[in-house]
Amino acid sequence: MKKLLYLVGVLVFASACSHKQPAKPYSWEEDLDHRIRIDFRLTEAQVKEYIRQYIPDVTDAQMRAWEESNALEYRIIDGEKRYFRNAGPNLFRVDSACYNIKLEKEGFELSDKDKVNQTHLPEVIAAVKKEKTPRVEPRRMRVTYTLTVDTNAVPAGEVVRCWLPYPRTDHPRQTDVKLIGTSQPDYQIAPDSYLHKTLYMEQVARQGQPTRFSETFEFTSYAEWHDLKPEDILPYDTESDLYKEHTGERETHIIFTPRIRELAERLSEGESHPLLLAQRYFRWIRQVYPWASAIEYSTIENIPEYVVENRKGDCGQVTLLFMTLCRYSGIPCRWQSGFMMHPGAWNLHDWAEIYFEGVGWVPVDQSFGVPVFARTPEEKMFFLGGIDSWRLIVNNDYSQPLYPGKQYPRSETVDFQRGEVEWAGGNLYFPQWKWKMEIDYLD
Numbered sequence: 001m002k003k004l005l006y007l008v009g010v011l012v013f014a015s016a017c018s019h020k021q022p023a024k025p026y027s028w029e030e031d032l033d034h035r036i037r038i039d040f041r042l043t044e045a046q047v048k049e050y051i052r053q054y055i056p057d058v059t060d061a062q063m064r065a066w067e068e069s070n071a072l073e074y075r076i077i078d079g080e081k082r083y084f085r086n087a088g089p090n091l092f093r094v095d096s097a098c099y100n101i102k103l104e105k106e107g108f109e110l111s112d113k114d115k116v117n118q119t120h121l122p123e124v125i126a127a128v129k130k131e132k133t134p135r136v137e138p139r140r141m142r143v144t145y146t147l148t149v150d151t152n153a154v155p156a157g158e159v160v161r162c163w164l165p166y167p168r169t170d171h172p173r174q175t176d177v178k179l180i181g182t183s184q185p186d187y188q189i190a191p192d193s194y195l196h197k198t199l200y201m202e203q204v205a206r207q208g209q210p211t212r213f214s215e216t217f218e219f220t221s222y223a224e225w226h227d228l229k230p231e232d233i234l235p236y237d238t239e240s241d242l243y244k245e246h247t248g249e250r251e252t253h254i255i256f257t258p259r260i261r262e263l264a265e266r267l268s269e270g271e272s273h274p275l276l277l278a279q280r281y282f283r284w285i286r287q288v289y290p291w292a293s294a295i296e297y298s299t300i301e302n303i304p305e306y307v308v309e310n311r312k313g314d315c316g317q318v319t320l321l322f323m324t325l326c327r328y329s330g331i332p333c334r335w336q337s338g339f340m341m342h343p344g345a346w347n348l349h350d351w352a353e354i355y356f357e358g359v360g361w362v363p364v365d366q367s368f369g370v371p372v373f374a375r376t377p378e379e380k381m382f383f384l385g386g387i388d389s390w391r392l393i394v395n396n397d398y399s400q401p402l403y404p405g406k407q408y409p410r411s412e413t414v415d416f417q418r419g420e421v422e423w424a425g426g427n428l429y430f431p432q433w434k435w436k437m438e439i440d441y442l443d
Contacts, residue, residue, distance in 0.1 A: 026426065031409065032299060038431060039295045040075045042083040047072070050088030054101050070310045071095040073295070086293035093292045094312045110373060112345035113390075118373040120389065121382050124223040135173055135222040139389040141341060142180070142218045142440040147419045149211040153432045154423045156207035163402050163420040165338065165394045166199040167219040168192070173363075174393045180216040187215075190403035195396045196416040198403060205423070213419075218442070221341065221393075225386035226362045227378070233275050234358035236330065246332035246355060252399060253303045253414070254324045260304060264328045274331045278354060278364075281325045282384045286369030289313050289321070296430075297414040315367035316350035316398075316415055322366040323352055331355075336363070337415055338394035339437070346439060348417045351387065363387035 044063065051058045066072040071094045073084040084090070092102040110118065120137070127136035145164055154160050167177045170192040179189075184201040205211050236243055249255050267284055271277050292312035300306050304321040307313040313321065316337065326333040332355035340349035351365040365383040374380040398414045408427035410420050418435045421428040 026408065028409065035296055035299050035429065036075060037077060038429070039299065040077060040082040040084055042085060042087060044081060044083065047083045047088050051091065054092065054098070054105060066091060066095060069095070071098070073310065084295060090292040090312065093290050113340060113342040114371060114373055116342045116345065116390065117371060117388055120223070121371070121379055124225050124386065124388065125378050125382070128225045128227070134226050135224050137223040137389045138220050140176075140218065140220045140442040141392075142216065142442055143392070144214060144216045144438040146212060146214040146436045147421065147433060148436075149205070149421055149428060149433045151208060151210045153428060154205040154211065154425070156205055158205050158423050158425070160203050160205050160211050161200070161422050162202070162213040163198040163200050163406070163416075164213060164215050165392075165417055165419060166190070166197045166215070167217060168197045168393045168396065171393050171396070173222045173224055173387075173391070174219055175222070176218070176220045178218045180218060183212060183214040188404060194403045195400040196402055197394050198416070200404060219392070221389050221391050223387060223389040224363055225382065226359060228275055228356070228359065228362070228385045230273050230275050232358055233273070233356045236274070236332075236357050238330070242355065243332055246334050247327045247330050249327070253320050254327060255302060256324070256328050257302070257305060259308060260324055260328060263308065264325045267325070268329055274356060277329055278326055278331055279381065279384055281322055282364065282366060283370065285318050285322055285366055289318055291315070291367060296412070298410070298412060303414070318366045319350050319352050322364065326354060334396070335398045336393060336396060337398070338417065339392040341390040341392055341439060342388070343390075343441060346437065350415060
């Protein structure tokens with residue numbers, strides 16, 4: 001895990017700093033161990049209890065086979081086997097035989113977000129064709145976002161520092177951002193030059209009381225769709241700054257490892273057109289790597305390698321794999337994330353944008369992939385070149401600095417969505433606080 005050290009940087013505290021020093025020097029190795037223990041906390045008996053809902057006579061031999069295939073994720077901690085906190089549900093998402101067993105028992109039903117998009121996507125496509133513009137179908141939303149630090153998680157009298165997600169104001173798909181109110185009278189909103197958009201506040205902890213931070217804002221989100229055709233894509237200007245920046249490797253996660261190179265070259269065999277090649281990657285990832293609940297990103301050294309090794313991934317994980325394959329093949333690609341805001345189905349979400357010469361940047365939602373309800377070729381490939389109206393864009397990149405700067409390593413070192421909290425004594429990790437989002441759909 002030594003390569004993870006770059007994530008935390010070097011903590012330098014000036015002698016004049018007025019904050020109380022921690023009881024002992026910070027150690028990323030200890031922090032990482034703590035995070036892994038929280039993620040991997042289930043015993044085999046607990047996992048079997050979940051599995052027996054669908055496979056009452058589950059055997060030890062089956063457990064070992066699922067472990068061998070990485071369908072059941074575990075770690076050895078203090079000499080004992082401990083399973084990922086969502087190991088049971090993930091088994092029935094990842095293993096095809098288990099998936100079919102669950103499907104036979106419970107039947108199939110469209111997800112809530114697919115129910116929304118089943119009607120919405122045809123409307124978007126029709127509106128783009130009619131209005132002759134790629135951004136259509138605006139939706140106005142009001143959000144109240146609350147982060148609550150547990151009672152006595154921070155000693156009374158100490159200052160709690162908090163960063164909340166805030167809508168970006170520099171993307172044409174997201175407009176008319178308006179701050180309605182905050183829990184604290186003093187706050188700082190990150191400039192657009194910071195690729196994680198935050199609203200920062202401070203508050204003094206009180207004995208016997210939780211520490212709450214909240215914000216209310218409104219914004220308008222547009223759908224976007226491009227009817228992409230190979231003949232509309234021009235050759236790249238490979239000497240441009242845009243091309244060089246967005247086809248290169250990154251210090252973490254977008255790394256052209258031997259396994260990534262081999263995979264990209266195998267999948268791209270016989271194809272060099274950037275649109276057709278991106279579509280090939282897009283379809284293949286969707287077919288091969290089912291969605292599964294993810295371990296914390298901060299504990300993974302190389303996320304695309306993790307997806308390939310474990311043959312599963314959540315939205316951000318498969319997005320990073322798609323981005324890495326595209327960049328290795330000379331197709332500019334960049335990260336975008338925040339929330340999916342579908343009525344009845346909102347959640348944290350990650351996607352990407354891809355650049356085609358002659359068209360510009362277009363959205364790609366690798367996790368949404370080819371919708372199960374899609375009937376037309378346009379609907380099937382909608383999410384490569386299109387995105388629905390139900391989004392909140394917070395980030396235009398990953399693993400970027402916060403504003404103002406954080407002194408301790410973040411709870412989420414890759415993405416920024418749930419928020420971040422710290423005090424003079426250290427970072428407050430996820431179990432020490434809760435977040436809540438309330439959405440009012442205004443039109």
